[in-house]
Amino acid sequence: MDLDFTAEDLAFRDEVRAFIDEAFDDEMRALSAQSKNHHLTKDAQVRWLKRLHAKGWMAPDWPVEYGGTGWSTSQKYIFDMEMALAGAPETANMGIRMCAPVVMAFGTPEQKAQHLPKILSTDAWWCQGYSEPGSGSDLASLSLKAERDGDHYVLNGSKIWTTYAQWADWMFCLVRTSNEGIRQQGISFLLLEMNTPGISIVPLPTLDGPPEGDQEINQVFFENVRVPVSNRIGEEGLGWTYAKYLLQFERGNAYASGLTSMLNKVKKIAKIERGDGGGSMLQDRDFRRKLAEAEIKIETLNATELRMFAARTAGEAMGAASSMLKLEGSQAQQLMTELALEAAGIYAQPFVRDTWAEIRGGTNQPRAGEDYSATVAPMYFNYRKTSIYAGSNEIQHNIMAKMVLGL
Structure with a gap:
């Protein structure tokens, strides 16, 4: 494998540096420098991501037909390296990096049209509903119940360690739709709006920072939350398959x-x-x-x-x-x-x-x-x-x- 950069690659590097110099403003730099993980406030984060979107650089790993850049491997490498060296925030939020690939691979045309453009433009912020109390690494033991009631699922239970749930407009969520057969076969994959009645968010303070300002993780409770069946990704009971596909992008x-x-x-x-x-x-x-x-x-x-x-x-x-x-x-x-x-x-x-x-x-x-x-x-x-x-x-x-x- 040839690891030398071409003249085109070096010109692209200069373009990335010029963009960062202009778009990554002093306020963002100050927030990033005093952050435990280079995350900004939500307003600053969204402002940064929208500048990337306007440049056409929001989703380097997406297919071009959905708004990806079409970059070569070397260009993606240069972009990631220059962003990191500048202390700029990651572009790969949970919507871009994890939810979108699942929607592209398994979603309906209507789901793709509804969600992908808003994920790309950062008009919708996503969080991940996987872990539960007692169901972390043993994710197949999750118990958030989703009972079918006509054209809706009714959810009861909770999710935990939910990163920036307080920012989120939507959650991609694993739920239990059946207790029959092996545990993995009873899991389904839902997309749900975070302003749905019955959802409450409780912050979880941690050693690395105070609840205000750098609050990062939360527990999310569901009490008779109604989610349309049309928000399910793929088939009922195949959520484990979709979850494993998603984890390739998270890991x-x-x-x-x-x-x-x-x-x-x-x-x-x-x-x-x-x-x-x-x-x-x-x-x-x-x-x-x-x-x-x-x-x-x-x-x-x-x-x-x-x-x-x-x-x-x-x-x-x-x-x-x-x-x-x-x-x-x-x-x-x-x-x-x-x-x-x-x-x-x-x-x-x-x-x-x-x-x-x-x-x-x-x-x-x-x-x-x-x-x-x-x-x-x-x-x-x-x-x-x-x-x-x-x-x-x-x-x-x-x-x-x-x-x-x-x-």
């Missing part, structure tokens, strides 16, 4: 670009902060060894991703490779937050959620350390989730053992 994403940005941040911190020997952390032999090992891991993952995404462009399915990328990528993300915490040292420790909230709100409360210190501990805590969501690392090992080794 098989590019990690190397974001990891490269994280590596650069750690190097910046290590160049400034002092080690035990009196020099900078970057001069500490043990820390330099850890940093070198991490950089080798990231470069290896980068080459692997390029090879796999080139195969996907040629029409090959991701299969078990998506589990491998998710496993290695999530472990590398956690490693980088650990190295950042080590490099920042004592300046990462004055992390107090309320104090951090005051700083992000624009008050003049003093804080020890450089500006980057405010996000080191929140990012460390936030990234503990990466080895759990989208199927825990243990689940990924099981998938690869079954699909690759035949165990």
